Amino acid sequence: MKHYELAVKFYKTQGPRHDRALWTIRQKRDKAIKEVDEWEELRKKASKIKDEVINYLQDYVNEFIRNAKNQGIEVYFAKDADEHNRIVLNLLKEINAKKVVKSKSMLTEECGLNEYLEKKGIEVIDTDLGERIVQLRKEKPSHIVLPAIHTTKEEVAEILGETNTDPTYLTHKMRKLLRNEFLSADAGVSGANFLVADKGWAVVCTNEGNADLGAVLPKLHIISVGIEKIVPNMRDLGIFLRMLARNATGQKITTYTSIFGHKKNGKRVIVLVDNGRFEKLNTEFKETLKCIRCSACLTTCPVFRRSGGHAYRYVIPGPIGSLLAPLVDKEEYSDLPFACTLCNSCEMVCPVKIPFSKQLVKMREYVTKENFAFKLAEKSMHSPLLFKLFSTILRLTPTPLLKKAIKEWSKYKILPKIPPKRFIS
Amino acid sequence: MKIALHIPCYINELNPEIAKKTLLILRHFNLDIKVPKEQTCCGQPFINSGHPTTLPNQFNELFKSFDYIVSPSSSCVSTIRAQNLEVSKKTFELVEFLHDILKVKNIAKNYPKKIALHNSCHSLRHLFEGSPSELNIPYFNKIKEVLGCEVAEASRDECCGFGGVFSIKEGFISYVMGRNKLDDLLSKNPDVITGVDFSCLMHLESIAKKDKDNIEIKHISEILWECLDETL
Numbered sequence: 001m002k003h004y005e006l007a008v009k010f011y012k013t014q015g016p017r018h019d020r021a022l023w024t025i026r027q028k029r030d031k032a033i034k035e036v037d038e039w040e041e042l043r044k045k046a047s048k049i050k051d052e053v054i055n056y057l058q059d060y061v062n063e064f065i066r067n068a069k070n071q072g073i074e075v076y077f078a079k080d081a082d083e084h085n086r087i088v089l090n091l092l093k094e095i096n097a098k099k100v101v102k103s104k105s106m107l108t109e110e111c112g113l114n115e116y117l118e119k120k121g122i123e124v125i126d127t128d129l130g131e132r133i134v135q136l137r138k139e140k141p142s143h144i145v146l147p148a149i150h151t152t153k154e155e156v157a158e159i160l161g162e163t164n165t166d167p168t169y170l171t172h173k174m175r176k177l178l179r180n181e182f183l184s185a186d187a188g189v190s191g192a193n194f195l196v197a198d199k200g201w202a203v204v205c206t207n208e209g210n211a212d213l214g215a216v217l218p219k220l221h222i223i224s225v226g227i228e229k230i231v232p233n234m235r236d237l238g239i240f241l242r243m244l245a246r247n248a249t250g251q252k253i254t255t256y257t258s259i260f261g262h263k264k265n266g267k268r269v270i271v272l273v274d275n276g277r278f279e280k281l282n283t284e285f286k287e288t289l290k291c292i293r294c295s296a297c298l299t300t301c302p303v304f305r306r307s308g309g310h311a312y313r314y315v316i317p318g319p320i321g322s323l324l325a326p327l328v329d330k331e332e333y334s335d336l337p338f339a340c341t342l343c344n345s346c347e348m349v350c351p352v353k354i355p356f357s358k359q360l361v362k363m364r365e366y367v368t369k370e371n372f373a374f375k376l377a378e379k380s381m382h383s384p385l386l387f388k389l390f391s392t393i394l395r396l397t398p399t400p401l402l403k404k405a406i407k408e409w410s411k412y413k414i415l416p417k418i419p420p421k422r423f424i425s
Numbered sequence: 426m427k428i429a430l431h432i433p434c435y436i437n438e439l440n441p442e443i444a445k446k447t448l449l450i451l452r453h454f455n456l457d458i459k460v461p462k463e464q465t466c467c468g469q470p471f472i473n474s475g476h477p478t479t480l481p482n483q484f485n486e487l488f489k490s491f492d493y494i495v496s497p498s499s500s501c502v503s504t505i506r507a508q509n510l511e512v513s514k515k516t517f518e519l520v521e522f523l524h525d526i527l528k529v530k531n532i533a534k535n536y537p538k539k540i541a542l543h544n545s546c547h548s549l550r551h552l553f554e555g556s557p558s559e560l561n562i563p564y565f566n567k568i569k570e571v572l573g574c575e576v577a578e579a580s581r582d583e584c585c586g587f588g589g590v591f592s593i594k595e596g597f598i599s600y601v602m603g604r605n606k607l608d609d610l611l612s613k614n615p616d617v618i619t620g621v622d623f624s625c626l627m628h629l630e631s632i633a634k635k636d637k638d639n640i641e642i643k644h645i646s647e648i649l650w651e652c653l654d655e656t657l
Contacts, residue, residue, distance in 0.1 A: 004595045011601060019605075023581065030558055039561035300559065302583045303591075306598050339595060341588025341602075342473060344550035348559035357551070358507070361472060368475030378471055378478050387465040391438055408596035413603075413631035416439055423432055423441035424462055 003339040007307030014150060019305040021149060026300050028250025029349070036246065042239055047353035049236045050290035053228070057281060057289075060197045060230045061272065067200030072262040074269040081111035084273045088113060088189065088222055089120055091269055095220055097122060097186035103204070103211035104128040105191025106144050106293055107224050107273055109315045113189070124189075125181045127210040129174055133159065142309030144316055145248050145295035150308050178210070188214030192225040192260075193292070194240060195270075198233045201261050202270060205244060205254035212258050219266035227272050228289040240292060243351045247296045280327065284362050288323045290352040297346035297356065303339055312336060319346035323359050326367050334367035373401055429459050429488050431496035431516070434466045436623055443623055446646035447497040447519055453653045454527055461487055469504040474590045485510040495522045497646050499548035499621050500589075506552070520621050520645060521554055524567040531573025533652045538641075540648070541577045541615030542568060543606065543629065545622035546584050554621070558582050568621060568645065577613035579606060587628035603632045607640075617641040619648055 010018075033039045053060055065075050078084035092100065100117065102108065102124055114124045114135075126135040130147035134140060136159045141147030148156070157165045160173055190211045194203040202223050204211045215221045231237050245251040260268065280286055298304050298318030309317035314325035314333060322340060325333035337360050347356040380390035395418060398406060409415055428451065432444045451458050464487060468480030484505060488494045494516040496502050502518045523529045533540075548554045548568070555566035569576045586592070586602025607629055610618050620626050623644050630642040 004597070007595065008597045011598065015601070034561050036561065302586070302602055303595070303598060306601055335594075337475075338590060341546065341584045341586060341591045341599075343546035343584035343588070345546075345557075345559060345583065348550055348557050361475075364473065364475035365477060366475075371476065374471065374474070374476045378476065378480070381465045381468075381478075381480055382483060384463045384465060387434075391434070395438075405593045408593045408599075409631065411596055412600035412635065413628070414634040416627050416631060418439060419441060421441060422437050423444035424437055424460065424464070 002335045003311045006311035010308035011306050015306050022299050022305045032246040032250040046239050046351050050352045053230050054289045061227050063197045064195050076271045078271055078273045080275050084111045085116040087271050099123045099185045100187050100189055101125050101127050101182055101185040101214045103190040103214050104131050107191050107226050127178050182213045182217050185218050187220040188218045189222045192223050195230045197230050201259050204258050207255040209256045221268045223270045227277055244294050247351050248294045287354050291320050296349040300345045300349045337363040427491045428456050429491040429494045431494050433498040433501045443497050443644045443646050446650040450649050467501045467504045481508040485512050488512045499552050503547045503551035520568050520571050523571050530570050532649050533572040533574045536574045538616035541610040541613045541618045543620035544582050545620050545625045548621050579609040585625045587625050603628055617643055619643050619645050621645050
């Protein structure tokens with residue numbers, strides 16, 4: 001099913017609640033960013049830093065690897081999802097791991113790590129509250145920062161076998177269940193929000209401290225991370241840390257912001273993943289590599305708020321997802337750049353100033369096949385005479401495209417009346 | 426000052442009155458206005474539906490000899506601005522032109538009806554005729570300044586759901602967004618809803634008619650001309 005069908009289904013059951021919940025977060029975000037006088041300056045700086053990183057990506061990757069290795073972190077470079085999964089599996093096999101606690105990582109979702117490890121007989125426990133909820137519901141996250149925003153407290157109670165639907169009660173119940181998993185896990189896997197090139201450190205931001213437990217308790221901690229997450233130095237990191245949580249949820253900073261270097265009580269491994277990122281540098285969509293996955297473009301998108309994230313069917317939904325998914329599968333995701341009104345709200349909230357509207361229009365061109373009717377129409381626009389003829393024909397005979405347009409309008413709206421006389425006749 | 430009027434093709438076909446009112450408003454300020462008869466389309470419907478077009482270049486050739494090009498549509502103006510053409514910086518939306526170039530304000534100071542303004546996305550987040558709520562910049566709204574009367578705005582400055590090709594591809598969500606926008610604006614108890622983009626207003630009016638809302642919806646040029654027309 002395509003976005004427009006899934007959107008209708010979702011809206012009719014969850015839409016208004018989902019829209020209100022996310023709009024509330026958008027308002028919290030607005031309030032939080034307005035507390036920072038230099039917010040618009042920070043966006044310019046962050047954008048420049050990310051431009052620099054993607055323009056010299058290979059150099060920064062080399063610098064990061066060198067500095068991470070120097071302090072005793074094992075570093076691997078995986079060219080694609082398969083290689084990433086194999087590397088992680090081998091690391092787990094080495095210590096004969098049976099159970100892994102995972103904290104949120106969109107990259108491991110991108111690589112399908114959970115399914116891969118489970119097929120190989122390794123149990124994977126997601127430990128972020130929202131991620132655990134969707135894991136127990138056998139679903140995928142519908143939002144990259146609020147993975148279970150599409151579910152209700154009643155549904156959460158149901159999967160925990162509870163009748164009490166109080167969110168605090170349910171959170172405590174989940175916490176208790178997860179504590180046992182942390183204590184019995186053989187390894188922890190997490191993502192990283194940032195990699196500091198000149199230090200070789202990985203920065204992980206969470207609100208639940210689950211990544212920290214997974215990083216510290218088991219003997220082995222694996223960090224799976226995309227190469228575009230690099231920032232040059234600690235000074236630059238400061239800019240992003242000031243922006244990330246404010247822009248995502250309206251918090252001043254995430255509850256836990258942990259900087260990981262060498263692991264004293266065991267082994268820390270970083271798996272750097274390319275999976276098409278270097279290749280993207282040579283396309284018109286290279287600016288999408290600036291994304292820090294703050295999720296503000298999802299939360300603000302008026303279509304996303306009403307359609308829910310699952311309508312996008314890709315691991316990263318919303319405006320940024322619509323710029324990523326078609327490059328993974330052009331046919332399957334050709335509808336996504338059109339699940340958008342070009343309202344430009346995404347571009348306004350983007351902390352690294354990705355030019356969303358331009359990119360979405362380019363993506364529309366990328367997924368669109370040549371169409372005879374459009375070609376003919378475009379030709380006719382080049383001559384005032386043909387243009388008049390064309391619009392007169394349009395007025396008189398509905399073509400299949402026009403019929404479809406009229407059908408969609410008439411379902412929910414009254415068609416406007418066409419006046420007999422034009423201004424320029 | 427040589428000024429050309431750009432008439433968006435959809436306005437020429439679906440509401441030529443807006444073109445007429447725009448011309449009358451500009452003439453009211455004693456400007457030399459030409460309406461090039463050879464104009465067709467800025468290319469937006471093609472660009473936004475993923476079909477490459479050279480129409481913006483044609484637009485450029487036709488209009489580049491003028492000092493200013495004025496158009497009663499922020500989405501057409503945005504299309505031209507986004508192209509980096511000779512005309513890009515000289516092309517203005519009607520209210521933007523009144524505000525930035527002619528520096529006229531308070532035209533509708535004594536307007537007897539309560540107005541609710543729909544800030545369309547192209548006006549707000551592409552042309553910056555007002556301050557989008559997403560940004561940390563001081564509040565302003567050029568349309569309200571030009572009107573100069575009591576004007577209510579929607580609580581959420583989000584999209585009305587028209588989006589051109591979007592309204593055809595995703596009819597239902599487009600309707601829901603339009604319904605939400607109407608409810609938001611109607612909660613301000615206006616006599617009339619207005620805006621600078623007829624496309625959004627047409628979409629909202631089509632929904633209001635179907636759902637039987639009792640509300641007048643008018644393009645900004647109609648309100649401005651009502652206030653300027655001395656024969657009334």
